[in-house]
Amino acid sequence: MHPQRAKRTLAVGLTLIAAAVLLVACSSSSSPSSGGSSGLSGTLNGSGSTFQLVYQESAISAFKSVESGITVNYGGGGSGKGRTDLASGVTNYAGSDSPIPSKEEANFKGKTVLYFPVVIAPITMSYNLPGITGLKLDPDVIAKIFQAQITTWNNSAITALNPGLKLPDTKITIARRSDSSGTTQNFSLFLEESAPSVWKLGSSSTIAWPATSVGGSGNGGVATIVKTTNGAIGYVDYPDAVASGLHYASVENKDGDFVAPSVQSATTAADNSTVAPNLTFHAVWAPGAGSYPITYQSWDLVFEAQSSANTAKLLKSWIGYLVGAGQKLLPGLNYAPLPSSLQSKAEAQVSKIGSTS
Amino acid sequence: VSVAAHPGIEPVSPVSEAALSERRPVGDRAFHILAAAAGLLVLVILVLILISTTQQSTSWFTTVGLKGVFSTTWNPANGQYGALAFMYGTVITAVIAIVISVPLSLGIALLLTEVVPPRFARPIVYLVDLLAVVPSVVFGLWGFLVLAPWLNGVYSSIASGVSGIPVLDDLFGSPTSGLSFFTAGIILAIMITPIVTSLSREVIATVPAIDREGAYALGATRLEMIQGAVWPHSRGGVVGAVLLGLGRAMGETIAAALVIGSSPVITSHLFAPGYSMPAVIANEFGEASGVQRAALIGLGVLLFLLTIIINVVARLVLRRSARRTAGT
Numbered sequence: 001m002h003p004q005r006a007k008r009t010l011a012v013g014l015t016l017i018a019a020a021v022l023l024v025a026c027s028s029s030s031s032p033s034s035g036g037s038s039g040l041s042g043t044l045n046g047s048g049s050t051f052q053l054v055y056q057e058s059a060i061s062a063f064k065s066v067e068s069g070i071t072v073n074y075g076g077g078g079s080g081k082g083r084t085d086l087a088s089g090v091t092n093y094a095g096s097d098s099p100i101p102s103k104e105e106a107n108f109k110g111k112t113v114l115y116f117p118v119v120i121a122p123i124t125m126s127y128n129l130p131g132i133t134g135l136k137l138d139p140d141v142i143a144k145i146f147q148a149q150i151t152t153w154n155n156s157a158i159t160a161l162n163p164g165l166k167l168p169d170t171k172i173t174i175a176r177r178s179d180s181s182g183t184t185q186n187f188s189l190f191l192e193e194s195a196p197s198v199w200k201l202g203s204s205s206t207i208a209w210p211a212t213s214v215g216g217s218g219n220g221g222v223a224t225i226v227k228t229t230n231g232a233i234g235y236v237d238y239p240d241a242v243a244s245g246l247h248y249a250s251v252e253n254k255d256g257d258f259v260a261p262s263v264q265s266a267t268t269a270a271d272n273s274t275v276a277p278n279l280t281f282h283a284v285w286a287p288g289a290g291s292y293p294i295t296y297q298s299w300d301l302v303f304e305a306q307s308s309a310n311t312a313k314l315l316k317s318w319i320g321y322l323v324g325a326g327q328k329l330l331p332g333l334n335y336a337p338l339p340s341s342l343q344s345k346a347e348a349q350v351s352k353i354g355s356t357s
Numbered sequence: 358v359s360v361a362a363h364p365g366i367e368p369v370s371p372v373s374e375a376a377l378s379e380r381r382p383v384g385d386r387a388f389h390i391l392a393a394a395a396g397l398l399v400l401v402i403l404v405l406i407l408i409s410t411t412q413q414s415t416s417w418f419t420t421v422g423l424k425g426v427f428s429t430t431w432n433p434a435n436g437q438y439g440a441l442a443f444m445y446g447t448v449i450t451a452v453i454a455i456v457i458s459v460p461l462s463l464g465i466a467l468l469l470t471e472v473v474p475p476r477f478a479r480p481i482v483y484l485v486d487l488l489a490v491v492p493s494v495v496f497g498l499w500g501f502l503v504l505a506p507w508l509n510g511v512y513s514s515i516a517s518g519v520s521g522i523p524v525l526d527d528l529f530g531s532p533t534s535g536l537s538f539f540t541a542g543i544i545l546a547i548m549i550t551p552i553v554t555s556l557s558r559e560v561i562a563t564v565p566a567i568d569r570e571g572a573y574a575l576g577a578t579r580l581e582m583i584q585g586a587v588w589p590h591s592r593g594g595v596v597g598a599v600l601l602g603l604g605r606a607m608g609e610t611i612a613a614a615l616v617i618g619s620s621p622v623i624t625s626h627l628f629a630p631g632y633s634m635p636a637v638i639a640n641e642f643g644e645a646s647g648v649q650r651a652a653l654i655g656l657g658v659l660l661f662l663l664t665i666i667i668n669v670v671a672r673l674v675l676r677r678s679a680r681r682t683a684g685t
Contacts, residue, residue: 080644104646173534178619178636180433180644204434205644214536214630215619217640221501228506229534 041069042314048082048095050218051182052298054239054333055119056095059326066321070314079182079298080205083107086301092311093319094301097182099280112304114353115279116346118322120270120336122261123187123294124241124248126226127233129153129168136161138252139194139293145233146174146191147201148210153231168231175225175234178215180205186296187235190284194254194293220244235294238266239334253293254285263336265292271339279345295336305356312355320350407661414655420648426655431621431637433645438652440659442621446538446631447660450613451606453542453627454549459599461546462553470561471583482555489551497612500544505535505616512537512628532628536618539627544612549602556601560594561587593675600671604664610635634660 046056056074063072074095077085082094087107100113125137137145141157144150150157153167177184184205191199201207209215214229216222219240226234227244238261241248250258259265272288275281283295300319306312323346327337338346418426421438428439465485469478512532519525564587572582618630619640634656642653 078644080646084646171533175534178614179640202434206433206641208430208432208434208437209620211620211622211624212531212533212629213620214534215640216536217614221615224502225534225536228502229509232534 038067038317039069040067040310040313040317042310043071043073044093044311044314044318045073045075045091046082046093046095046300047075047077047085047091048301049079049097049182049298050076051079051097051121051237051296052095052119052300055326055330055335058329058333059322062326062329063318063321066325067317070317072318078180080180083301086113086303092302092315095298096301097296097298098185099299100301114302114304114349115299116302116319116323116349117270117279117281117297117338117342118300118346119298119330120266120283120295120338121297121334122238122266122269122292122336123183123190123235123296124238124246124261125233125251125294126223126236126241126244126246126248128226128228128230128247129170130230132165132167133247135165135247135249136252136258137249139191140198142251143191143195143198145172146176146209146213147199148174148212149198170231173225173229173232174210174213175222175229175232176207176209176213176215177218177222179217181218182296182298183219183235183237186282186284187294189282190294193285237296238262242334251293253291254287255289255291257289259290259292261292261294263331263334265290266295266336267339269293269295270297270336270342275342275345279342279349302353304352305354307356309355312353316350316353319353320347323347323350407658410654410658410661414651414658416648417651417655421652429621429623431632433641433649433652436648438648440634440652440656442623443632443634443637443656444659444663445623446541446617446621446633447607447635447663449538449627449631450541450545450617450633451603453539454545454606455599455603457543457546458550458553458602462550462557462598462602463595465550465554466557466561467583467587469558471579471587482558485551485554488547489555493548493609493612494615496544496548497615500540500612500616501536504543505540507535508537508540508543509535512539516628527625528627530628531626533630534618536616536630537628538617538631541613541617541631541633542627544616545606545609548609548612549606552605553598553602556598557591557595560591560598563594564590597671597675600667600674604667604671607664607667608635608660610639614639634663 053074053076060072060074063070079096079098082091082096083100083104084107085091086094087104099115100108125142127135129135137158138161141150141161144157151172152169153172154169159165159167182205184207185203188199188201188203188207192203201209214225216225216234219237222234223236223240223244223246226232226236226246236244236246241261248261250260253259266283268288269286269291270281270283272291273281273283273286280299281297283297285293286295300322302315302319306315323338323343327343330337337343417438420436421428425437425439427441428437429441430437430439431442465481469481473481509532512529512535515529516532519529568586568590569582572586577585613633614636617633617636619632619636620630621632621637622629624631638653638656641649645653
């Protein structure tokens, strides 16, 4: 966020407050959750996860018609940056694809952070093999491919899973992220959980990939490499894979079913995963028949105790929208909405946001 | 036409000369101070940058030690932060860029000064200079979206052609995709060609006409004239231009990050994906914290030192070559 622009929007916000006080002095009702402008005004700033970025942008513009007095700015920058910005008080909320790692906990100085799950999406195994559709892969094969232990498409381990397909002897090109990423973190977490005996590269936002792999920046970068390289396979989040028109494989889940990535199978996976009381969970390798096994999620992080009462009201309204009415926007953006059980927990948690003053 | 030649001016001179001699030192001194301050400011900023970046990267050096810094493994998840693969990639891509760009730039420079009449040379100069103002991200995106997919096929053909041949197979064998050291080298070559061309052209243009005509008078052909009269005179300047281009190629960030393939390995295969120092800083800085952040800043310091070394070498080469030219 550009400080000058922030200052300007703040100034605009203050003018709006003054106008609101003068014009609607009588209306003192403030129901922050939904429906109709409640007279709240001010600016909220957030940053972090780029996975959420498209949803944040769409929700911000749709929110304008719900609460015209609230200005929300969301800058990407990655989950790590989002958490750092929140901890140092630069922003009001952070987008993060993973809970706060233990080595970062000290930054938050013991303040309670609330987790609001907002988006769920599958990570696709996108591939480029002309004429081949309906590929099936299981976790062990995926782990071997991404460790360069399987190097051609007609390897017996792949053909055994795909008896109906005539796979070529094309060399496999591994496409992966060059920047550190929550997508990498969750994809490698999936491999660590699902193929523990094969996967040796650990789970992290950056991985020491095989030397022959090629890196692209962002999901779009990986999607482009897959699209332009014959024989390439890469992990690409569902919205980008759909936007780039890629083919993606069905992946064997914990119950032994081959499930294709979709909005529905991702929501099912989230519904079948174990949610902790603080609403953290991970949807990768979730049990259940229809669960897509490489599903990941993103949260918005907010301090439970806000220093200003107005900011607390603004956050209640905005976060309430993101986990409430805003969820309807998600399928159109190729994200999966929260399953209803999780959504009601998230909506209930909104009331916890309070202020110290 | 000197002032003294005009008799009418002479009576005024004693007064104005005295006034000038008093005023001049003040102006001179002010200018002197201003110029010195500007010069010093650059130096101070440079030193401050070096101090603050070194200070912020100390945890890298203290955590992994000298051996860790100069190791080949970069794996932040395991706390391994070796810089060698990035340094290798930086140097290799810059060398590829130079090998491609220098003959091209010299060719264009000689074409513009020796072959084409100035009337036609000017538009070509504009075109080449225009290439220099294209933002590097545009080159990078073009390389990523257009050039790399096309080169993928070219690399495969070359690789199948050289397979089994001892040295060539090591250099041009086993490509994985269009993103590689070589693709990065090509993009960097295109980016540094304008600067090498225009510096070389200017140096070559300073060759005295009398030298060229002398060569022609002795019966030299155009090639012999270039070899005998132009080259000895402009060698030093051309070497300087090339080293400046090399420095630019080594520091290029976003274009390299897009097309190099982002794989920190040391390999003789030029068609394999690699990594360079500026590229890894650009890619990983956003989400880095702790030692990784320090290591990335430290890579910046190392790159800074590497560029300084290149510059110093450039100066030495220039001075030696100038002395040799003057001696002969």
